[in-house]
Amino acid sequence: MSGRQGAKPVIHAFAGGKLDRRAELRQTRAPRAVVKLAGDRAVVTGQEEGVLKLALFSEEAGPEAVHLGVEEDGTQVMADRIREEPLPEGCQLIDLRSLAMQGLIGTAELSLLAQARSLLFWHERHGFCANCGARTTLMDAGYRRDCASCKAQHFPRTDPVVIMTVSGPEGVLLGRGHGFLPRVYSALAGFMEPGESIEEAALREIFEETGIKALEVRYHSSQPWPFPSSLMIGCLARCEGGCIRIDESELEDARWFARSELVAMLAGTHEGGLKVPRPAAIAYHLIKAAVEEM
Amino acid sequence: MSGRQGAKPVIHAFAGGKLDRRAELRQTRAPRAVVKLAGDRAVVTGQEEGVLKLALFSEEAGPEAVHLGVEEDGTQVMADRIREEPLPEGCQLIDLRSLAMQGLIGTAELSLLAQARSLLFWHERHGFCANCGARTTLMDAGYRRDCASCKAQHFPRTDPVVIMTVSGPEGVLLGRGHGFLPRVYSALAGFMEPGESIEEAALREIFEETGIKALEVRYHSSQPWPFPSSLMIGCLARCEGGCIRIDESELEDARWFARSELVAMLAGTHEGGLKVPRPAAIAYHLIKAAVEEM
Numbered sequence: 001m002s003g004r005q006g007a008k009p010v011i012h013a014f015a016g017g018k019l020d021r022r023a024e025l026r027q028t029r030a031p032r033a034v035v036k037l038a039g040d041r042a043v044v045t046g047q048e049e050g051v052l053k054l055a056l057f058s059e060e061a062g063p064e065a066v067h068l069g070v071e072e073d074g075t076q077v078m079a080d081r082i083r084e085e086p087l088p089e090g091c092q093l094i095d096l097r098s099l100a101m102q103g104l105i106g107t108a109e110l111s112l113l114a115q116a117r118s119l120l121f122w123h124e125r126h127g128f129c130a131n132c133g134a135r136t137t138l139m140d141a142g143y144r145r146d147c148a149s150c151k152a153q154h155f156p157r158t159d160p161v162v163i164m165t166v167s168g169p170e171g172v173l174l175g176r177g178h179g180f181l182p183r184v185y186s187a188l189a190g191f192m193e194p195g196e197s198i199e200e201a202a203l204r205e206i207f208e209e210t211g212i213k214a215l216e217v218r219y220h221s222s223q224p225w226p227f228p229s230s231l232m233i234g235c236l237a238r239c240e241g242g243c244i245r246i247d248e249s250e251l252e253d254a255r256w257f258a259r260s261e262l263v264a265m266l267a268g269t270h271e272g273g274l275k276v277p278r279p280a281a282i283a284y285h286l287i288k289a290a291v292e293e294m
Numbered sequence: 295m296s297g298r299q300g301a302k303p304v305i306h307a308f309a310g311g312k313l314d315r316r317a318e319l320r321q322t323r324a325p326r327a328v329v330k331l332a333g334d335r336a337v338v339t340g341q342e343e344g345v346l347k348l349a350l351f352s353e354e355a356g357p358e359a360v361h362l363g364v365e366e367d368g369t370q371v372m373a374d375r376i377r378e379e380p381l382p383e384g385c386q387l388i389d390l391r392s393l394a395m396q397g398l399i400g401t402a403e404l405s406l407l408a409q410a411r412s413l414l415f416w417h418e419r420h421g422f423c424a425n426c427g428a429r430t431t432l433m434d435a436g437y438r439r440d441c442a443s444c445k446a447q448h449f450p451r452t453d454p455v456v457i458m459t460v461s462g463p464e465g466v467l468l469g470r471g472h473g474f475l476p477r478v479y480s481a482l483a484g485f486m487e488p489g490e491s492i493e494e495a496a497l498r499e500i501f502e503e504t505g506i507k508a509l510e511v512r513y514h515s516s517q518p519w520p521f522p523s524s525l526m527i528g529c530l531a532r533c534e535g536g537c538i539r540i541d542e543s544e545l546e547d548a549r550w551f552a553r554s555e556l557v558a559m560l561a562g563t564h565e566g567g568l569k570v571p572r573p574a575a576i577a578y579h580l581i582k583a584a585v586e587e588m
Contacts, residue, residue, distance in 0.1 A: 011491075012491065014489065015489075015490060015491040015494055016494075017489065017490065017494070021487070021498060021502075023502060111489055111490075112489070114488070114489035115487070115488050115489025115490070116489070117489075118488030118489055119488050119489075122488070125424060125425045125446070126424040126425070127424070127425070127427075128422060128423060128424050128425065128426060128427035129422060129424070129427075130419060130420040130421070130422050130423070130424045130448075131419045131420070131421070131422065132422060133421075133422035133423075133427040133428070133429070134427070135427070143487075152419070154424075155453075155485070156487070156488055157451050157453070158453065158454055158486050158487070158488055159449075159451070159452065160452055160454045160525055191449070192452050192525060193315070193409070193437075193450070193452070194408070194409050194412030194413050194416075194450055194452055194518065194520065194523055195308065195309075195311065195405055195406070195408035195409025195410070195411075195412055195413075195518045195520060196309065196311065196405075196409070196518055197305075197306065197309040197515070197516045197517060197518060197525075198516040198525070198527070199515075199516070200309055200310075200311070204315060208315075208317060219513040221491070221493075222491045222492040222493070223491060224488065224489045224490055224491060226488065226489060229488055231454055231486060231491075231492070233492070
């Protein structure tokens with residue numbers, strides 16, 4: 001399902017959900033299974049051959065529970081926040097990043113958690129009407145909040161982010177943000193702004209962060225990133241090289257990487273210990289695709 | 295700048311801005327030009343060879359003005375709402391859809407208006423903190439609103455929408471929404487939801503609206519759509535055909551169109567008077583691309 005003809009399709013972590021979202025069932029409350037989260041952490045259980053499963057609670061969902069979709073057998077799956085209650089025996093809370101990065105849970109379950117986490121976070125932070133300040137009420141099983149005072153309707157947000165490698169005569173341009181783990185370099189990225197296309201946003205971000213004027217931007221693939229509700233839009237950019245001028249408010253470092261260095265970084269065998277993000281992040285796949293074109 | 299190799303790059307209406315956004319200048323207030331809008335309508339002036347120009351006001355920008363970017367000569371361009379004041383002689387208010395659809399203004403100016411319209415609308419509807427209900431204050435020259443009470447920071451939203459044609463053995467699948475102009479058929483479209491990739495969102499929307507299970511989705515191009523702040527993500531989907539089952543809450547009609555019919559619709563010569571959207575809409579270009587692949 002990648003946009004690149006001939007390229008191997010990639011289903012990134014947090015995508016690949018198997019539930020039928022069935023928007024028309026959001027009004028009903030069929031027999032249900034409820035997944036529970038506390039912020040970034042999900043309640044998981046057991047360990048069969050090293051893989052954790054989502055804990056599915058069969059109790060009545062609370063008033064702030066959100067509809068996720070319907071399983072093949074017709075079970076409505078919802079998500080709710082866990083509050084004070086002790087966890088059932090054999091259950092534990094694990095954060096979504098660990099579940100993804102360490103491959104602790106299946107693709108479809110991780111995607112379901114991405115959907116749940118983004119929706120629940122949005123409700124936590126949107127209890128009031130941005131238009132008039134009054135309290136709002138959860139509607140449509142979690143896909144809307146209504147203001148009884150000014151009648152405004154509010155919808156969950158998804159924030160598009162462009163993320164891209166830049167290939168030039170000197171190699172592939174990667175950067176290090178201030179919060180990165182030690183020795184990790186990754187694709188450049190930034191939130192899209194109003195009034196620009198994906199390709200324009202990529203060119204703007206590359207120039208803002210590194211001073212490099214790229215010439216061409218191609219879409220590669222996309223990934224939902226539920227921290228809290230980004231859509232990572234992965235692109236491959238090309239440039240004719242140039243002098244890197246780092247925006248120090250955004251980046252700690254940025255430089256060109258030669259093919260041999262990138263191959264080692266992707267394999268985890270770089271002599272200097274430099275790394276790229278893990279395969280659960282779209283950046284890994286963008287860097288891999290850029291290397292394949294070198 | 296399209297994602298499709300070999301395809302002719304398309305800069306869609308509302309993209310193609312020429313201003314340097316220069317985020318780092320958002321704190322300064324250099325000599326400036328202010329464009330003014332009243333809701334969907336912009337203040338435009340004169341008519342040289344049939345093309346209107348944006349009216350640029352040189353006065354001090356108001357406290358709710360937003361930074362758009364910097365022109366080549368260093369002029370900071372901002373946008374502000376027009377309120378009660380009478381328009382200067384030779385100026386008029388024209389809505390953005392007309393400016394785009396009728397080609398009344400240049401590409402770069404239209405893109406600047408898209409940016410202005412999305413930002414100004416967001417501020418109009420976000421005077422209060424969604425987290426605690428207190429009043430918020432415009433910061434960073436319009437790219438943030440801060441809550442002094444709970445310290446939450448709020449950023450302008452951009453809502454990703456997938457829009458796609460579906461090609462199958464029986465032709466190209468197009469639909470008619472309830473609010474469409476008479477006899478217009480267009481690409482299917484819908485807002486993305488949390489926890490899905492672009493390709494998954496396209497497949498979901500196609501199935502929800504028409505009951506058709508598409509197999510393949512390829513990214514084509516994107517367009518900022520400032521009504522009020524969408525990002526149209528254009529894709530081409532393929533399917534093996536199937537029975538159309540319309541979601542009547544979303545669509546008035548959907549059907550397969552043969553190549554000859556689409557060619558006539560694109561040219562404005564359809565015998566039955568059927569139409570596709572104008573070239574200012576990404577849908578026109580998606581339909582054209584789908585026809586070229588038939």
